[in-house]
Structure formats: C-alpha cells, structure tokens
Amino acid sequence: MKTAMSRRQDIQNDQLTQYERMLEIREFEDQIIPIFAAGLARGSTHLCQGQEALAVGLASVLRHTDVVAATYRGHGIALALGLTPESVLGEIMGKIIGCCGGVGGTMHMCDMDLGLLPTSAIIGAGIPIATGAALAFQTQGIDSVAVAVFGDGATNIGAFHEGLNLAAIWKLPVVFICDNNVYGEYSRINTTTPIEDLHMRAESYNMPHFAIDGMDISAVRSGVSEAIERARTGGGPTLIEAKTYRFAGHSRTDQALYRPAGELEKWLERDPIKVTENALIAQGILTHESIQEMKASMKVTLENVLATCTQAPEPSLAKMFENIWTPAKDSR
C-alpha cells in the first residue's frame, strides 16, 4: 500500500494517477451514505461528488510544503492531498486509525505532514487562517504558499471580506479558491448573493481574480498554477472561482429536491470523472476496458478499507483528555 507521502506526490505529474485519485474520491464518497445508513458513523456528513477535479487538480500543483485550509466538505481534498482512505474513513467512523484519532469526525480532517490544516466546520474560518499561514511564510522568508478552499455561500460571511482585504494589503502568498458548487445548504447561490461571478468580489481588494472550469482538471491545474506561481514569487494573493456542482445533497439527510428540474442532469454531462476519462481516452492513456478494471479494483480496495476501519479499535476513554494542551517540553 502506498504511503501517504507518496500519495501526496505521485499525482503531481501523472495524469493517470490523477484520474485514479479522482475515481478514488468518487467511489469513496459514494459509499459514505450506506456507511451512515449501516450505523457505522454518526452525525452528518458533507460529500463532494462533482468537485473531484478541483480537489485533485489543486493537490497536483502544490508542493508538499504548501498548506491548505479547507472545510467540513473535506473528504475529497484530504484524499487528494494524500491522506489514506483508511485515515479518512477511519476518522469518519471515529476510530483511532482516523487522521484525528476519532475525536474529530467527518468534518475534521487534518494531516500536517501533508499540508492539510485542520478543516473547520465554521463557514469562512479557514480564510483568515490560511492568510495567517501565508503571513508566517512571508515573515520567515519561506517560499511556501497557503491555500484556502471554501464554498460559494462562504463569500457572504465577514471573514471572507476581512481575510481577503488583509491578504491583499500585506501582499501575502495565499490563494483563495471559491468552490462554487451553486448551493449553500438548500439555498441556490443566486437567492443569497446578488452577483453571478463571485470572483469579481476581488475587485474590492484590488486582487487578481478569475473563474475556472472546476469540472475539468486541466483547467483547474493551469488556473491554480498561475495563482500559486504569483503567490510564490511575491505577487500576492489571487481569488479563483471554480465553477463546479454539488451532485449530492448538502448533507446526509438532504435529497436536494429543491433543485430546478434538469439542472443536475445538465451538470452531470460535465461530470469531472467523465471529462477526464474522455480526455485520457483521446490521448490513448485510458481505454473503456482499463476504466472498468480501475473502477472494479477501486471498489475492492475501498471495500477492504471499510473492512479495516470496521475492525479498527475505538479510542479509549483517555483519548478524550489528550491533545488539549501542549506538553511543556514541546515549548521553549
């Protein structure tokens, strides 16, 4: 089995591995609802089918020294950044093999070695935090870049406004990526936001901005690379709006019946998995057969992951009391 760090790196330039990771995320997310239905996980969960190209495209252009602040809708980005399916599913199932030892749950993914900051369940909270990570890089003269990934609805929270303004005035090495999947919970973005192109809000901060096709990993890779490069070379922050679509409901119990008829179908035609398959078939990298094989073996892999996580032990009661305070020795 690949180590997390090799998973972090192997998608960087290999289209096939990138496709495979997207597939992993899709298959992973598809099995989550059944896992909850089976009582193997608690609370709610927020899935990202339809947003795989952004997750993998982003991860594939980052250095492992760069950091990402993401959200409760974070399984995909976690897997893209290299977290193993065991550490992600283990966390969702509250087991000690989870990336957070089982105390975090589905909304709280983290792996500092892979550059995934603890994902926040508070809308917009990751924006100032990524800004602060970039502040640390700038102050220490490190050429790493921080990335904040957040939703369309998050562009209406104060932290978005304050965070982007602060990053702009300090010219920090941070990239803001709005994953516009059209909905914030059960509300279509146009019902809460009076403008269509959310990236235009960067004008308020004199910050470069543009939209990318979030369903096409190559568009994601080139768009994000441009912004990362600018940040890395002292050019300051960028706001990118990735136009995607949330194929599933907002959270576990949401059937998304509020969607206009035909909208989902229209977007499914641009399913990022299909888009990538077609591109790779055209390039002769994939065939319909190889795709079927990959999907079949991915299913098997994930079934084994589920088995592993199901058998994995629960945290001990002591776990509840750990990792609140830093042991004195760790301090200076």
Added chain:
Amino acid sequence: MKTAMSRRQDIQNDQLTQYERMLEIREFEDQIIPIFAAGLARGSTHLCQGQEALAVGLASVLRHTDVVAATYRGHGIALALGLTPESVLGEIMGKIIGCCGGVGGTMHMCDMDLGLLPTSAIIGAGIPIATGAALAFQTQGIDSVAVAVFGDGATNIGAFHEGLNLAAIWKLPVVFICDNNVYGEYSRINTTTPIEDLHMRAESYNMPHFAIDGMDISAVRSGVSEAIERARTGGGPTLIEAKTYRFAGHSRTDQALYRPAGELEKWLERDPIKVTENALIAQGILTHESIQEMKASMKVTLENVLATCTQAPEPSLAKMFENIWTPAKDSR
C-alpha cells in the same frame, strides 16, 4: 429656544439655517477639548470638524420619520438631526439633561423622536442595525428610509460586507454613507485598504454607488437625496462615499502628527464652512458682517449651553439601575 423637533425640521429647506447649524457644530466641537481639559468630561471623544456638511446635508434631506445609525463620532450628526446642544453637551458631561441621561457619554448619542438610533462605539455595528430598521419598514409597508453613516476604516470590517449584501439581496430601503475622512484612528486609509474609491465595493453586491464632495453641502444634499428617493420608492440600497477630511485628531489626545505635511492645509482650503459661506455670499444670503455676527452670537449661545450643563445635576445612583429591562406593562 427652539424645540428639538423644530430644529429637526427648520434646516430642511433653508440654506441660512443649514449654514447656521454647520456653524453650531463647528463651534460646538471646537469647545469640547477645552471642556475635557477643564475636567468637565471624562474618557475620550471623537470630533467631526471638517465633516459638518455631510451631517447637515444628510439631516436636511431626511423626513423626521427616517432613522439614522451613526457612530461614536456623532456630535455633529446629533446636532444636525435636531438634538439640542444641551442634550448633546449634557450627555458628554454625564449630566441628567443629556440625551442619554448621563449614562452614555460622548460616544452614545440617541433621540428616537428625531430618528437618531443609539450610536454605537463598535466599528461597523450600525450597518446591520440600519439594515434591520429598513427591514422593519419594508415588512410593515412604511415608506421610511434608514441610513447608516460610518467611516472609511469601517469598510474593512465584516459587518460592512454582510450588511450591504443582506440589504442588496432584500432590496431594503437603506442608504449606506461612508464618511471617508481619510483616516481610521492614526492610519491613513491607503495603508489599510488596497483601493482608492471605497464606494466601488458596492459592485460586490450589485448595488448603486457613487462618491460625493462631502465638503460641499449642496453636493451632499443632491447626492443623498437621490439615494434616499431610490430607497423610498422601492429601488433598494445605495452606497455613497462622502469625501471629507478629519480636521482634528482621531480622539482627544491625538495631535495627528502622522499627517503628511500640507495635507491638512490643502483640505482646509475646502473647509465646508467656508465653502458654504462663499456660496451664500455669492447668492447674497450672507455678508462678511452677518457671518461675524452669527459666529459671535453662536459663541455666546454655546457659552450659555456650557453654563447650563455645568450647573445641571449629576444623575442619582438609582439611574445606574434604570432602563435595563422594559417594564412589563410596556409589553403585550
């Protein structure tokens, strides 16, 4: 002595009274520092010399049923809206004749009969509150308008972003006026904000916006009238940026030594009092002599106001415990 309500109304169409009110504000603010120096008031205070045209121009185009949410820099707007100098100075001096009975102080002006909501000492707080007042008007089908007046620095706080977006999506009858006096405390606006024209931020909310010359009361009146009219007739909110200048320091102790050489002098040439004087002289409404007389009698008036407030009684200890809860009878 004029009643507050007549003060509220008499400036609406009479240029001479408008000028007189501006003069009142200027002379009023000029005596505040000495009053603090004499130990007659406590804490800090935030003066508005240079911003009189906005205060009076705004008040002169409002109906007395409209409401205004302003800030700790509120003496001028309070006087413009009709509060008597006794109620404003009385409050600054913590006397029972003050508009808040002495428990508020210089940062907390209020007169619900005159449409002045309690001014807040928290940056940006008045923006959602004015938005809510407009929500009440819209929901009840009342054609009143709410106005929020705030500073340039306040455009970087989350409440500004959230409040404008909410007002825009609900098309509320509210007018947002950014009194850009170039400084937020000791920081020049360009050091904290990457754009020059703050009203451009309205683009993020698809909201009409424009700048006005805040030193010229006629420009203020026409610009604000346009926005008020739009709001009153269902056209939704507007963001106005009034370009003014803070002639004094940020607060009592600030000498404002950080200002670039010559900046104050340049702006003093456009002193709103002078600008109005020149206009009224040109129209034959004022003469140099009448101006001197008005200033002299205003000084006398305000000396009497100070005497009245100095002699006015202090609040009793019981006052501290009043007006926290609404007596049951007032409720349904």
Added chain:
Amino acid sequence: MTVMRFRQAIVSALADEMREDSKVMLFGEDVAHAEGPFKTSEGLLAEFGSLRVRDTPISEMAFTGAAVGAAIMGMKPVIEIMFMEFLGVALDQLVTEAAKMRYLSNGTLSVPMVVRASCGSGLGFGSQHSQTLENWVAATPGLKVIHLSDPQSAYSLLRAAIQDPDPVMVLEPRNLYGERGEVDTSITMKIGKARTIRSGNAITIVSLGQMVNVCKAAIEVSGIDAELIDLATIVPWDRDAVLESVKKTGRLVVVEEAPESGGWGSEIVATITAQLFNSLKGAPFRITTPDVPIPYSGVLESRFIPTQDDIIRQLTHALATGEKPKTWWQAEGISQ
C-alpha cells in the same frame, strides 16, 4: 392537550405568535423555503409569506444586527442561529448592541428580539457543533437567557420569549428536537420561573435543557428522593425557587452540560451557598462535563455528557457522606 415532537412545539409556538401578532417575523439560514435545517419552521413560509419568513445569506453578524434594528423599529424578530457556536461570528450584535440599546437610549426604545440557537452534544457533530455555551451570554445585563427542556417548555417558553419586550436568547437542545411529549397550548410559562419537575426531600437537583431528562431517569431508577428543578431560565434565574427547595432539602447539586471549569452551575452553587450556608447539610457541588473539546467518537461522546449511572453514583455518595463525590474521570483514574 396533544402529543407532539419538540420541534413541532417550536413550530406551533412560532405559528401561534405570528398569528396573534403581525409584528412577529422569522429569519435565518434556510428557515423559509427549506423550513429549517431542523424542520423547526415547517409551514411558516406558506402561511405567513416571504415578507415575514425569510432565508438569509450565511451572514450571522448581519442578520443578528438586522434583528436588532428591526426590533427597535417595531417588529418582533425571531432569528435562528443554526448551531450555537455560530454566535461566535455574531456575538457583538447580541451582547454589545441589543442588550445595551435600551440603556443607551435612556429607556426610549426596546429591543424585543429572540435569538434561537440549537445546542448540545450527543449527536456526533463534533467539537465545533455540539457545545452548550451559556457562558458566552449569561453575564450580560440586558439579555435574558432561557434553555428549553421538553416539548411543553419549548412551546410555552418560546411564546413567552417572543412576547418579552427585551432581547431573549433561547437555547434549544438539538438532541431533543425529535422527542415526543404532551403539550397543552393553554399553559403559559414565565421567563424567570423555574419548573419543579419532581418534588423530594433528600437533595435539590438543579438542571437545564437535555440534562433534565437524564436527571429524571436517574431519580426514577435509583429511587433517591430528590427534588428536581428545571431552572429553565438562566438570566434572570429563579433564586426564590432554588432557595426554597434547598431550605427544605439542605443539599444542592447542579447537573450541567457545561465544562467543569466556568459553567453556569457555579453561579447557582455560589449564590445559594452564600445565602444558606448555615442550613446546608452537605457540600453543594456540580456534576459537569470534563474540561475537554467535545469528542466525535460515540464511545467518547456518550461518556462526555453526564450519564444516568454517574449521576446516581454521585448522588448516592453525596447523600452518604455529605462530601463532593469524585468525577467519573477521577474515579476511574483517567484524568484529574
């Protein structure tokens, strides 16, 4: 008298108030078209229309402030903060503006707004979506704070909150939304009045919210003759009711969902002790959650919140010895 779920009691209280008073309105995230993330506004948009029932952007600071302004100008807004933690991005408008506006207007205005927030652990929502944060709001003169514990109090106290002329913070235990119970819509409850759930003579148990049910079960199972008081209102809390009870029992324990350090229960213990020191038969104490962020794992979260067994263990020990029992994490040697 009808049986309804806690969440339906909320809907009924909102609907009945909106029918009686056209100034009552509701807004928050997905409360209108989706009828509430927890289905606490079912049918309200349909009945009262889009002027009075509104969905908001994800902007707690703005819509909390909008409630302040609307309340000042004559409306009676009810807003929904989906999870109480989200007050962390809006607290200023509630505690620094709403609660002080009447004072800062020399009594010339009132702010009749209601802030509803779901709270509490037990559902696996993790550290940022499970807390009960009375301490953020409880030391705020000018703000009333109530905490619902069953369908009847959900109906009657929410109506009282909406009718109240001042700002009221309403905590709704998320874990109870699905719970069924009898509701008599003719029963009125007063803010500031505690509810004696069971009378007894051995010890006075003061609790709140979802802990009330746990305490009730602990009493039934153990047969301990405890007097159980649902405080219901935290600000202003019912000093007389608790004083009277402790005068009778001579013993006091507060069972709360707040952490061991800094929870609201210390206010009750400190106040009652200062008043009744000489007539107390044993050390008053608190049964709380531990000083930890709320863990996700079901194995852990089910122990995080005071359990029936642990309440029985501690009551028994206290009655036998008159001393403060160990916490379960001390007793089991897991943590100090």
Added chain:
Amino acid sequence: MTVMRFRQAIVSALADEMREDSKVMLFGEDVAHAEGPFKTSEGLLAEFGSLRVRDTPISEMAFTGAAVGAAIMGMKPVIEIMFMEFLGVALDQLVTEAAKMRYLSNGTLSVPMVVRASCGSGLGFGSQHSQTLENWVAATPGLKVIHLSDPQSAYSLLRAAIQDPDPVMVLEPRNLYGERGEVDTSITMKIGKARTIRSGNAITIVSLGQMVNVCKAAIEVSGIDAELIDLATIVPWDRDAVLESVKKTGRLVVVEEAPESGGWGSEIVATITAQLFNSLKGAPFRITTPDVPIPYSGVLESRFIPTQDDIIRQLTHALATGEKPKTWWQAEGISQ
C-alpha cells in the same frame, strides 16, 4: 530592579521576547507606526521592523484568524484587541478555532498565540468600552486566560504567555497602564500560579486585575488580617493555592469586576466550597459589580466598581457575622 509604568512593562516584555525569539511578532490596529493606542508597543516597529510589527485594517476577525494560522505555521504571534469588547466580532477564531486546533489535529500542531486585550472600567469610556469579559473565554478547554494586576505581573506573565505553546488570552486593566511599580526583569512567573500579595489569617480574599490594588488598600486601611491572593490566571486557576489559604483562614471572599450574575468568581466559590465545606467558618461570598451596563457618568462609574470602603464594610460584616453581607445597592436601598 527598575521602576516603570505598567504600559512600559508590557513594552519591555514584548521587546525582550522579540529579542530572544525571532518567531515572536506583533500585529493589531495602530500598534506599529502609532506604537499602540495605549502606547504599549513603543519602539517595537523601529527595533524589529515592519515584517514583525504590523498595523492591521479594522478587521479583528481576520487578524485574530491570521494569528491562528501564523501560530500553526511556526510563528508566535501576539495580537492586540484594543478594547476587550471587540472580541465580540472575532470570538470564533479564538474559542472555536485556536482553542480546538490542537485537539482537531490529533496533537500534531500547537497554536502558540497570545491575544492581548485592554479591559476594565474607571476611565469613562462607557458601556461598550469598559467591560471585563472573562466569561466570554473562561469556559474554553484549550485556551488559557490570565489577567495582569501590576507592572511586575505585566512583565513576567506576558513573557510567560508568549513562551506558552498554547493560545493565551491576556487581560490588561486599561486603568493601570499609567501606574508605576518596581519591575525585576529576572523574575519569572508561571501561568496557573496565584500570587499571595499579603498573608493573613482572618479571611482569604481572591481577586484579579485592577481589583487587587483596591483590596490591598482596603486591607491596609482597615487593618483586617486578610490573606490577599491575586489569582492572576483564570484558566487554569490555582486551586491548590486557594485551597491552602482557605484551609488556613476558613473564610473566602472573591472580589471581582464582573457582574453579580455569572462572573468568574462563582467558579472559585463553588469549587472551594465543594472541597472545604466542612472546614469553612463562614459563608463564602463574592463582592462584584451590579448587574447593569457600565455607566459613563463619573458619579456612577466610581460606584459601579467595588470601592475600598465597600470592601471594608463587607469584610467587617462577614467577619462579625459569618454571613454574606448585603451589596451596597441593597444596603443603600437602591436596588435588589
């Protein structure tokens, strides 16, 4: 050993930490070029430059969150919240993010940030700029909270806070910034350790911040043989020190600037009472401010905060009767 003002002690602590550790940085509103609204960063921009000492826009949420991110990535940011009330627009980042990040990283990161905030009444700043809001932050596992009371603790405890590997909230009584006192920069203080300001046998007084001086004066003037403890740290507070003292004196009073309902003092009273119930000679109680927004008028504000005379009156009564004294507003028949 030098005599310096409280504000200079803050400057010295910041400067010495920044000299010793290049990861320490400072940002906030007007802390750089203007050297701080209260002149608590004099000379720091000049000495440490604009990368490490920065002015921010008026964006508390953003710069508090920026401190969280910078701390996670290896810096030791110190931020200044000019008046503690402004945390009301930024609380989320401190209590819901910073305090829980280590837990939510399975212990793989730390958040060594310091949030300094001026607090307290007495200067005529009014209801929104005078509060002491420990209750907003004190029930937050993962967040330490300290409160400075004189130039020495300002210097030594602020240094300890900056060296601490976890988030620390530092309350600075605004009223003391100008106060002079001796500071020995070689003295180190530990977070979590109370300071015994004066030892005595009649009663234990636990206090904090600017109330410590008032208590000291009350003891000197009255000659009451009280033991005065400056708690200094609220989270985690020094239970051992207070327990030891109360074991000796048998009596406890907490003097606090927080309101009568819901202040931090109840935590001390409740905890100590539960532990030492049987050895207490009299009712433990609190001397607090009344449940009112803070009034501007000097006549009112000077009575709002516990006065030397009132502390003496209450101590005398408590020692004579063993009972909780009336508050001044009860004693003078002004309010319940």
